[in-house]
Amino acid sequence: MLNRRGVLAAGGIAAGVLGVPKLLAPAEGHEDSTHGEHVFVESKTFTGTRPAIVPWTRPMPVPPVLKPLVSTPKQEIYQLTIENTTAEILPGLQSPVLGFGGQFVGPTIRGKTGRKTLIMLQNKLDEPANVHLHGGHVPPEHDGHPKDLVEPGRTRLYLYPNTQQGTTLWYHDHSHGTEASHVYLGLHGAYVVEDDSERGLNLPSGAYDVPIMLRDIQFDDSGNIVVFDDPSKRTVVLANGVPQPYFEVAARKYRFRLINTANQRVFKLKLTGDKFTRIGSDGGLLGASVVTEELILSSAERTDVVIDFSKYPIGSRVVLTDFMAGEILRFDVVRRATDNSRVPAVLRPLPAQPLSTVDREVDLAFVFKPNERPDGVINGKVFDMDRVDFTIKRGATETWLIRSSDPTGVKHNFHLHLVQFRVLERNGGPPLPSDEGLKDTIPITAGETVKVRATFTGYTGRYVYHCHFLEHSWIGMMAQLEIVP
Ligand code: C2O
Ligand code: CU
Ligand code: CU
Numbered sequence: 001m002l003n004r005r006g007v008l009a010a011g012g013i014a015a016g017v018l019g020v021p022k023l024l025a026p027a028e029g030h031e032d033s034t035h036g037e038h039v040f041v042e043s044k045t046f047t048g049t050r051p052a053i054v055p056w057t058r059p060m061p062v063p064p065v066l067k068p069l070v071s072t073p074k075q076e077i078y079q080l081t082i083e084n085t086t087a088e089i090l091p092g093l094q095s096p097v098l099g100f101g102g103q104f105v106g107p108t109i110r111g112k113t114g115r116k117t118l119i120m121l122q123n124k125l126d127e128p129a130n131v132h133l134h135g136g137h138v139p140p141e142h143d144g145h146p147k148d149l150v151e152p153g154r155t156r157l158y159l160y161p162n163t164q165q166g167t168t169l170w171y172h173d174h175s176h177g178t179e180a181s182h183v184y185l186g187l188h189g190a191y192v193v194e195d196d197s198e199r200g201l202n203l204p205s206g207a208y209d210v211p212i213m214l215r216d217i218q219f220d221d222s223g224n225i226v227v228f229d230d231p232s233k234r235t236v237v238l239a240n241g242v243p244q245p246y247f248e249v250a251a252r253k254y255r256f257r258l259i260n261t262a263n264q265r266v267f268k269l270k271l272t273g274d275k276f277t278r279i280g281s282d283g284g285l286l287g288a289s290v291v292t293e294e295l296i297l298s299s300a301e302r303t304d305v306v307i308d309f310s311k312y313p314i315g316s317r318v319v320l321t322d323f324m325a326g327e328i329l330r331f332d333v334v335r336r337a338t339d340n341s342r343v344p345a346v347l348r349p350l351p352a353q354p355l356s357t358v359d360r361e362v363d364l365a366f367v368f369k370p371n372e373r374p375d376g377v378i379n380g381k382v383f384d385m386d387r388v389d390f391t392i393k394r395g396a397t398e399t400w401l402i403r404s405s406d407p408t409g410v411k412h413n414f415h416l417h418l419v420q421f422r423v424l425e426r427n428g429g430p431p432l433p434s435d436e437g438l439k440d441t442i443p444i445t446a447g448e449t450v451k452v453r454a455t456f457t458g459y460t461g462r463y464v465y466h467c468h469f470l471e472h473s474w475i476g477m478m479a480q481l482e483i484v485p
Contacts, residue, residue, distance in 0.1 A: 083099055
């Protein structure tokens with residue numbers, strides 16, 4: 001598998017405009033491509049020799065829910081592997097990938113508020129790997145810190161207490177120096193925290209509650225996955241591991257848990273002729289549901305939406321589009337079904353935040369060096385696993401001003417482990433609609449400042465915060481905090 005040295009030796013980082021290596025500039029189009037032709041869409045532009053993608057010929061898989069080995073009201077124990085495997089992403093072709101449970105994408109794990117999840121993770125690769133529960137409120141030794149690796153052939157136990165409210169999380173590799181290639185090659189899956197206290201809301205559930213992981217990927221002419229190149233060449237967009245699939249739905253309400261598992265990409269999603277009802281973000285339900293035409297979802301962000309297909313005649317088709325990739329998923333309304341679910345206007349009040357006692361500043365940037373790849377830095381420093389950047393008192397509420405002074409204008413994507421924060425301000429003004437609710441990841445354009453507030457409850461120990469464009473954290477745009485008693 002690729003490590004940092006291997007990739008650099010292979011010349012994987014090509015120089016681009018303004019000296020920003022292209023690998024480090026997230027895939028982004030121009031606003032006006034929303035209205036014009038979707039020139040980036042793979043199925044309209046591909047001219048190579050490998051199998052071409054024919055849209056709407058394959059169903060979108062719903063990743064199977066992982067079955068526990070042991071289940072009691074207090075805990076569930078699971079077995080999970082990390083494996084080299086293959087997946088049919090392009091029609092008729094098996095591409096080598098990495099998979100949790102040998103699957104691309106990984107199985108969905110359903111935890112439950114108040115019940116522990118224990119995962120026995122076995123690493124069947126020939127190199128170290130690990131797992132991190134993104135957005136999870138987890139003790140430090142179970143957080144998948146970049147230095148905590150599962151060596152080849154070994155098994156490690158991860159404990160997720162599930163003390164947080166119901167929400168949509170995801171799990172992915174976080175191994176130091178290999179996170180970007182591991183996640184890109186497939187080490188990602190959905191983790192849902194179910195919460196009995198939300199039952200009364202009667203949101204769509206069971207078969208009508210479906211996680212959808214969206215990501216991009218690049219293939220070469222023989223159908224091999226290209227790991228490190230220019231992200232704007234990641235023109236194939238996958239929904240649960242399949243390009244341009246259809247998904248058969250009943251004419252009723254569905255809850256979709258949208259998760260951006262792309263290494264570095266911002267999706268701007270719309271529905272042809274319809275709107276989303278947004279009900280949740282990274283850390284759980286919003287205070288109130290919001291009807292919206294467009295969803296902005298940066299890498300690692302989640303948003304839960306309800307789409308109501310009951311108004312459509314059987315045979316209708318509703319297409320999910322992205323401003324840059326074009327059509328990415330088609331919902332085919334194929335049958336009637338009863339529906340007792342609701343989408344209440346008022347969902348769940350957001351937890352009150354205590355007054356903040358500490359202010360900090362966090363600045364994301366690249367630092368250039370002659371004839372070398374740039375460093376990714378936070379507050380001027382490259383990640384060092386043995387350095388503590390901020391010491392935080394357990395229970396403290398802090399206000400962080402996150403900005404990017406990046407000279408290149410490239411976008412970044414801030415993520416904080418352990419806790420959910422609230423966005424208070426963007427550039428001195430109100431937050432964006434996508435900043436609403438409980439958040440652990442937010443996009444930041446160079447020159448922007450975002451003020452967030454978090455309370456560091458629960459555990460003491462070391463956790464990381466970083467840019468969640470994984471090729472940026474990979475070159476050092478990561479830092480460490482330590483929570484002390
Ligand atoms: Cu998605 Cu440091 O994590
Ligand atoms: Cu995380
Ligand atoms: Cu970044």
